Structure formats: C-alpha cells, structure tokens
Amino acid sequence: MIHNPILPGFNPDPSFVRVGEDYYIATSTFEWYPGVQIHHSRDLANWTLVSRPLNRASQLDMRGNPDSGGVWAPCLSHADGLFWLVYTDVKRFEGSFKDAHNYIVTSPTIEGPWSDPVYINSSGFDPSLFHDDDGRKWFVNMQWNHRPKASNTIGRHPAFDGILLQEWDAKTKSLVGPIRNIFAGSPLGLVEAPHLFKRNGWYYLTTAEGGTGYEHAVTMARSRTIDGTYELHPNQYLITSKDNPEAVLQRSGHGQYVETPEGDVYHTHLCGRPLAPKRRCTLGRETGIQKCVWKEDGWLYLEQGGVVPAVEVQALNDAMKVPEPIEILRTFDSAALPNEFQWLRTPEPERIFTLSERAGHLRLFGREGIGSWFEQALVARRQEHHRFRVETRLEFSPETYQQVAGITHYYNRYKFHALGVSTDEEIGRCLIVLSVPGDYPAGKLTFPIGQGIAIGDGPVDLAMEVIDNDLQFFWRLSGDPDWQALGPVLDAGVISDEGGFGEHGSFTGAFTGMFCFDITGGAKPADFDHFFYRRL
Numbered sequence: 001m002i003h004n005p006i007l008p009g010f011n012p013d014p015s016f017v018r019v020g021e022d023y024y025i026a027t028s029t030f031e032w033y034p035g036v037q038i039h040h041s042r043d044l045a046n047w048t049l050v051s052r053p054l055n056r057a058s059q060l061d062m063r064g065n066p067d068s069g070g071v072w073a074p075c076l077s078h079a080d081g082l083f084w085l086v087y088t089d090v091k092r093f094e095g096s097f098k099d100a101h102n103y104i105v106t107s108p109t110i111e112g113p114w115s116d117p118v119y120i121n122s123s124g125f126d127p128s129l130f131h132d133d134d135g136r137k138w139f140v141n142m143q144w145n146h147r148p149k150a151s152n153t154i155g156r157h158p159a160f161d162g163i164l165l166q167e168w169d170a171k172t173k174s175l176v177g178p179i180r181n182i183f184a185g186s187p188l189g190l191v192e193a194p195h196l197f198k199r200n201g202w203y204y205l206t207t208a209e210g211g212t213g214y215e216h217a218v219t220m221a222r223s224r225t226i227d228g229t230y231e232l233h234p235n236q237y238l239i240t241s242k243d244n245p246e247a248v249l250q251r252s253g254h255g256q257y258v259e260t261p262e263g264d265v266y267h268t269h270l271c272g273r274p275l276a277p278k279r280r281c282t283l284g285r286e287t288g289i290q291k292c293v294w295k296e297d298g299w300l301y302l303e304q305g306g307v308v309p310a311v312e313v314q315a316l317n318d319a320m321k322v323p324e325p326i327e328i329l330r331t332f333d334s335a336a337l338p339n340e341f342q343w344l345r346t347p348e349p350e351r352i353f354t355l356s357e358r359a360g361h362l363r364l365f366g367r368e369g370i371g372s373w374f375e376q377a378l379v380a381r382r383q384e385h386h387r388f389r390v391e392t393r394l395e396f397s398p399e400t401y402q403q404v405a406g407i408t409h410y411y412n413r414y415k416f417h418a419l420g421v422s423t424d425e426e427i428g429r430c431l432i433v434l435s436v437p438g439d440y441p442a443g444k445l446t447f448p449i450g451q452g453i454a455i456g457d458g459p460v461d462l463a464m465e466v467i468d469n470d471l472q473f474f475w476r477l478s479g480d481p482d483w484q485a486l487g488p489v490l491d492a493g494v495i496s497d498e499g500g501f502g503e504h505g506s507f508t509g510a511f512t513g514m515f516c517f518d519i520t521g522g523a524k525p526a527d528f529d530h531f532f533y534r535r536l
Helices: none
Strands: 015-019 022-027 037-041 048-051 070-079 082-090 100-107 118-121 128-131 137-144 160-169 174-183 192-199 202-209 217-223 231-240 250-253 257-259 265-272 286-294 300-302 327-330 341-344 362-365 377-382 387-395 403-412 415-424 428-437 460-467 470-477 484-491 511-518 525-535
Touching (some): 015 070, 022 070, 082 128, 128 192, 137 174, 231 265, 362 377, 362 511, 387 511, 403 460, 415 470
Antiparallel strands (some): 015 022, 100 118, 160 174, 192 202, 202 217, 265 286, 327 525, 362 525, 403 511, 415 428
C-alpha cells in the first residue's frame, strides 16, 4: 500500500510524469537553493530524491527574493528524448504585483546537467508545458491581474484572471501565435496550476483553486479542442477536503495526472496535516497521491469515491513502503553536502559554507543576520515528523555579540526559534535564544532567556526537541553526559504556514538546521562536527 503523504514535509505543488517504468515528481522549493526537488519511484510507494536541477547562477539567483518567493510550481515532462522543466521565479510576493518570470530548462537525463534557462514570459505563475500528439507544444499559465476588476475569471478573487494558452515553438524557443484565455475557473476562484493531458479525443485540464489553505481543491474540466470551451467536471472537483474538516489530509489540491503502462491512473496532490488545537500544519504542504478510475461518462474520479483524498492507496504490484530510518547522523566527512540539506537563495554557496577547510566538519561563514533575503549562512533540512530531535556539536569563538552561531527551527524571517553561541560584555561567551514568534511586528527579535547564560570556552553540544506544538532547547559542554534544558518551552506551531499571518500569508515549510551570522562583515567561521536528526 501507499501511505500518504508520499513526500512528507515541505514538498508542495507536485508535478508528475512517467517515463517507461520510472515515475518522477517535481516539487516547489521557493527560496531554498538549489531549486526544484525531483523524486523518483518505480512502485509509487517508495521515493528517492534524485535531482535538484536548478543549481547554478545562470539558472537561478534568488538573492533579494522575499520569503515564499522564488521557485513556484515546476512542471516536469518528457518528450523528444528530453526531460523538460518549466518553472517560475517569483521576485515579488506581497502587494498587488507578483513579478513572476517563467523559464524552461531541459536535460537528456533526470540527473542532468540541465541546460541554461530559456525565458518564456511573465504574465503569471504556475506554468506548464503540454506536448500534443501531433508534435505541437503548448504553454499554459495562470494570468495575474493587479487591478480590482477581473476581465475573465468568474471566481471571487480578480487577481487570478484565468488560464492562458499559447503555442511554444521548440525550434525558435519562443511563444508563437495568439494568446488565448481558455479557462476562467469555477465559482470557487483563485484558479492556478494548470496541467493539460489528452485522452480519447478530449483535452483535459486540471487546475488548483481555493488558494493554498483549507479550501484548496483540484478542479477538472475538458474540451474537444485545446483552446476550449472547457466544461467543468460533474463534481466540479476531483480532489478536495474543503468540506470535510475531519479528514486527515487537509488543504488538498494542485497536482497532476499519470497513467501506468497497464492503464491504471493516479493523480498527485499537495496536502497538509494539521495539529490540534489551532489546525496548524507544522510540516508545511506535503505531496500525496490518489488512485483514480475513468467512468463511462468520460470523467476521472477517485477510486474510493467522493472527492476526499485517502491516506491509504493501492500501490503498483502490491508494493510496500520500506520503513524509514528512525535516526540519521551526518558527520560531514564527504566533500558534498548531504542531499537532504539546502540553503537560502544564493547560487554562491562557497561564500556561506565549506566542507573542505576542516576535515569532518561543516564550516559556516557568518554573513548577514538570520532572516536576510540576500546572503545568510543557514544550512538546514526539512522537518519531516511532528515529533523529532536534532543534535549538533559546535566550535565557535565569537569576539562580539554581533557574531552568533547555533541551531534553529526555521520557517522565514518572521517565524523562527534559534539557540546560539555568542558573547556578552558582562558574562563572556554565552548561550542565547533568539525568537520571532510569528505575530511579532516585522521580524523583530524576542529574547526568551534574556542576555544568556555563560558557558566558558570549548566545544558545546546543542539540541532541540519538537513535540507537536512544543519546542525545547538543550545544551551541554562537550564531554558532559547529561543534557540541560534551556529556556521556556516555545511555540513550535508558529513554524508553519498558519503561524502568524495565516496559511495564505506564507506557504513553504519548516526546516531545522545550523546557522551563523556575523553582522560586523568579518565572516567569522563556525564549525559543526555533525548533525543528528531523530524522529520521536
């Protein structure tokens, strides 16, 4: 059986493609670098991260991109012996404009190297490329409207002004012919995430609607011609949990259709798993998958009936999920960063970390303050469980209170908790806790243990435990057997989409990792001996 979500933790907007016996899912990475995660499976139950294709400056530079900007909704496809990846780089998020630029990269293999990008357009986000059976290629994306009045959409939000279609010429690498608005969406509104496929002479279009929160849905429509008119599914929605608040998988929408060689059909979707009592999805938007069936009316339906996604789904060939490891220890002995780790925005990672300057250590170079939109040294991995513990050993000798290094539970500049080593004029080298609890104005720090506690010199072990909505920091001097709790229990639930400004104010996911900042500009280094992650 498949147990949903198949990609736990921050893995939203799943684009789904089959190549022979191999299945691939590409998901959004937003401001985290390298851009786009691609997972591979042969049974739909077990998935392995195999590529992050946008990994150099010529493809992606997100310095200055806002929180929840960057790479939105990639579309992965395969045709003409190539993998095609379409993606958006969102340079502006808040306010009336999105400033979203769309690109295509290609590669003969999923591992790459992927080509330099070809610029497509900037009329809206969530682009998709459809390869028709006559050899023509079609580019679709939602149209963004900065005005208070919509010209196309019938939904409740005028900014999402329908789905645009234009032909793509692979020879000239440009859009050609007329631009058509082919789908206004349903009355639910906020139409986005278009994906086209063709079956039995019908063009089928799936879109996401309802926003990224609890009214999210996969809406389905079809037409005999690619440019419409598109009629809505009899149920309007293929997948949604919006009217079922007790469902395990909430916020369900935005996915893509795939057929197996045997003719079985599956559809991916993003989802969230809220925690009581505030219904905050602390693991962010995750990827799920549903088995579907075609009925005599020529429409696709969930195999189990209804529109609510199931937690357990039949896998290919009765495959079983391979148990996950309970704990993962990374000792930084390799020249490459372990593949579960990412950093923020910059295509110049050598300026923020190295694995070669000190054997067996990850060295971070202190750059801008934690939460910077330009260059901050923060290397982290996704939170994948509601309950987990992390530990590390840090060597750091700060010379001023402007230099801090440690561990963090991080969402964005407005939502994080951090335990760090710094120094204070009165108490010397010390441990401090920095926190922005989600609803505090403009990312302003709070200090839950005040000016800190003195710890003297030498290596120090740092740890945190998250139990659902609660976070507790711990520490010990290297060599001591016992851990000591430090500071109050903090609200881990703010490290979520819903924390602070609500699920439409931000929509990425929670990370835990190591940071170092030096706002003197001196790039003070901090050495981390290992990073230990354990699900509890």
